[in-house]
Amino acid sequence: MKFLLVLSFLATNVSWAKVVINKDQLFLETTAGRTPISSLNTMIEKRQIKNLKLHGDGVAHIVSFAKKKGEEPKNYSIDHRGFIYDIEPFSRYTITKVHPNGEFEFKEAPGKRYKVTSEGYFIY
Numbered sequence: 001m002k003f004l005l006v007l008s009f010l011a012t013n014v015s016w017a018k019v020v021i022n023k024d025q026l027f028l029e030t031t032a033g034r035t036p037i038s039s040l041n042t043m044i045e046k047r048q049i050k051n052l053k054l055h056g057d058g059v060a061h062i063v064s065f066a067k068k069k070g071e072e073p074k075n076y077s078i079d080h081r082g083f084i085y086d087i088e089p090f091s092r093y094t095i096t097k098v099h100p101n102g103e104f105e106f107k108e109a110p111g112k113r114y115k116v117t118s119e120g121y122f123i124y
Contacts, residue, residue, distance in 0.1 A: 017080040019061050021054050026063070028082050037082045056098030061116050062087075064095075077116040087116070 017030045025041050027034040040063070043049045049065040051073045056062065063084075064073040074091040076084050093106040103113040 018059060019054060019078050037078060039084060055095050056104060059100060059102040060098045060104050062104065
């Protein structure tokens with residue numbers, strides 16, 4: 001019974017995780033608090049990324065940035081553990097709308113909604 005209670009608590013924390021930015025640092029925020037996304041924060045400190053943008057006020061787990069000056073920003077997803085994923089072929093798409101539930105739309109795929117999780121994309 002204790003195991004199920006702990007598992008339920010962990011699942012609740014994961015489902016409430018959102019990406020937030022505070023003082024030029026990215027964090028995963030859960031009911032347990034904030035955890036820095038160290039890989040991205042290190043890149044920010046070393047000025048290795050340009051044009052960082054967090055999409056959807058933290059609900060979509062999508063960030064975009066460029067690695068070189070003059071390069072177009074690419075979209076990346078961040079899962080509930082803070083791992084960053086290249087989301088080809090969507091990485092070069094333009095995000096047109098992010099819904100409050102975390103679903104988002106691309107200009108290049110009109111009429112379709114996507115939601116990113118640590119397991120991939122799901123069309124709604």
